[in-house]
Amino acid sequence: MKSHSLRLAGLVAILLAVAALAVGCGGSGGTDTSASSGSSDLTTIEPGVLTIGSDIPYKPFEFGQPPYEGFDVDVANAVAEKLGLTTKFVKTPFDTIFRDVAQGKFDMVVSAATITPERAKQVAFSDPYFAADQALTVSEGSDIQSVDDLKGKTIGAQLGTTGEDYANKSTDAAEVRTYDLVDDALQALAAGQIEAAIIDFPVAADAQDSGEGVLVAQTIPTDEYYGMAFSPDTPELTAAVNKALQEIKDDGTYSDIYNQWFKQDPPDEILKPGGEQNAQK
């Protein structure tokens, strides 16, 4: 846990560094040729390392074995590089991830986390770095075609997600079962314990492509944006990450990563400078 004076010193250092950079570089864009100099003064839990909490696995965003792979992993690594830091991903359950980062267990959370007003009361979010929808996922051969078909049925979602929220508040399902891991929900779906699952679209699409016997019956446009989450007590880190995020969006790094994982260009709204789409939906 950081002490107040240390935090204050860090904040002052950052502000000075940012001011120096702003003066030094001038103009918009602020692209740099190498890892930025002043930002390695950022106070992180472990010096020189960005400790990142993430609910792994969550294909295709974060999965595999350490040092892990996925869209989130690549984006986080790119951001950290701009900040002159290395990354350390820490596996953590999703339903307590916001509390954990708010209490300082991690420097930040990069875990396909949707920006919501409720969560924003607990944590500070970065600018959006991904646009997502929910997907109504069913097993092959199901006759469910839309959320209207869910009346009276038993469905599932991952605990603590916006999918769970949607399932509870916006469907007529008789029962919503929650699972610790998204894969548990998919497995329950395949086992016939639930008739549908409401999960993030990219995850559902990945499951569909992997031949797990599930498919996306309907894309539920929820206009969600993923953000990286921080403790409200580390605004300098949030600001630094936002800056780095914008840098990789501007210099094409982000597009490359996006194309690698989703085989298409990222939507313009994501590439726009931060602040304009901090979702309040």
Added chain:
Amino acid sequence: MPPDAPLLRLEGVTKNFGKLEVLRSIDLEVTPGEVVCIIGPSGSGKSTLLRCVNQLEPTTAGKVYLEGEEITACKEREADVIRRRIGMVFQQFNLFPHKRARETGPLAPETVLGRRSAEADERGRALLERVGLSDKVDEYPERLSGGQQQRVAIARALAMDPHVMLFDEVTSALDPELVKEVLDVMRELAAEGMTMLVVTHEMGFARDVASRVVFMDEGVIVEEGPPAEVLGNPREERTKRFLGLVLAH
């Protein structure tokens, strides 16, 4: 069966526990109504002999006949049936702690003989009265004295209407003042004509009640005969020595 054919016959009964020879080719006959008292030093095999009679211990060799039927060679289920005719009372009472006195007697008759509860209960009470415990019918064993428990045990054995009763040092674990009440019950049983095989240290009882006394030592029958002879005027040296030791105090 002819009137004086033996109720019980042991033929060459031998019992080894591993290498230890506890019984060496015992031959013994008990006729109906006889009271045979078996005396001898500890380790002589007296208790083992009794336990071989009702097959609690299987014999290593030799045969046991009950009323002409050989019980040594039969399967377990048949042995259970035969045991109904043999009652046994133990040194440590072995009463069922979860059964009241009036429930103890009817247990086996109900479950084994299929007697109806009313009938079995009636019989149980009658037997408890016979052994002098009508005022203790509702008690659990833990609230009875040793002598009372042993009398309940006798009543329990009698409930199955056995043809012969085995008594395995039934007063040895009792406080001296409680011994008499148990021996009195046994005397009455003998007087009523029950065939009894009694392992005991109570020489007074043997002298008064036994039709025959058998002295055993180191797994063999050393001497047997009427109590006056064996106890009063033993032939064998070993018998004399044992009695000298026992009767001295």
Added chain:
Amino acid sequence: MDVVVKQYFDFPFMWEHSGVVLAGFWITVQLSLWAGAFSLIWGLILALLRSLPGRWAKPVRAITIAYIDVFRGIPLLIIILLVGGSLAFISVLPRWLRIPEFFGYPEVFWYGVMAITITYGAYFAEVYRAGIDAVPRGQIEASRSLGMGRWATMRFVTLPQAIRKVLPPFLNDYTALMKDTSLVSVLGLPEAVRVGRELQSEYFNASGLILGALLFLLFTLPLARLVDRQIKKQNIRFQRAP
């Protein structure tokens, strides 16, 4: 500290959501009752199989011992995950067995019952065994010499005494079983712990879990006192026996 109180001991929050937590705990109770009953029966069967006499029964005894060792040695959570994840797919079984929905409970409820029974049956079998072994041999001899066979002896003499003797360990294991029902939450069953966590994820307040814990204590504390009383009663009784 203030944060901790508000996060975990928010009593207005508990009151507001007591309905849903109680509903979850009711499922916990039902799961404990069903699983407990089946475990007691299955444990007795295992204990009896384990003590079958005779040479021909040796394979039966060996398999039973192996079963008991194995299922006392594997975490219940693994069994729950295995049953929950695989039972539905064992095609040789009829559907009503693969996806059981007796009495209107969801199939994950019955998977929980099955998994708990499989595991706790093994624990109870050992408790029964200890009780059976503790019955004095003299009792058995007296019973057999009355002409009661092995089974009658077991039923009327050994088991009644054995069970009375091992009531404390039984109650202890049953308390453990009741707490372990919370593991079935991993299958999505809306029992007390799952409900508490759902409240936490929606409202960022863990007081629902504390309420669940209090409800558990309502059962486990009296059970613990009952165990103590039983032990005291038995000590008195056995001190007076000859």
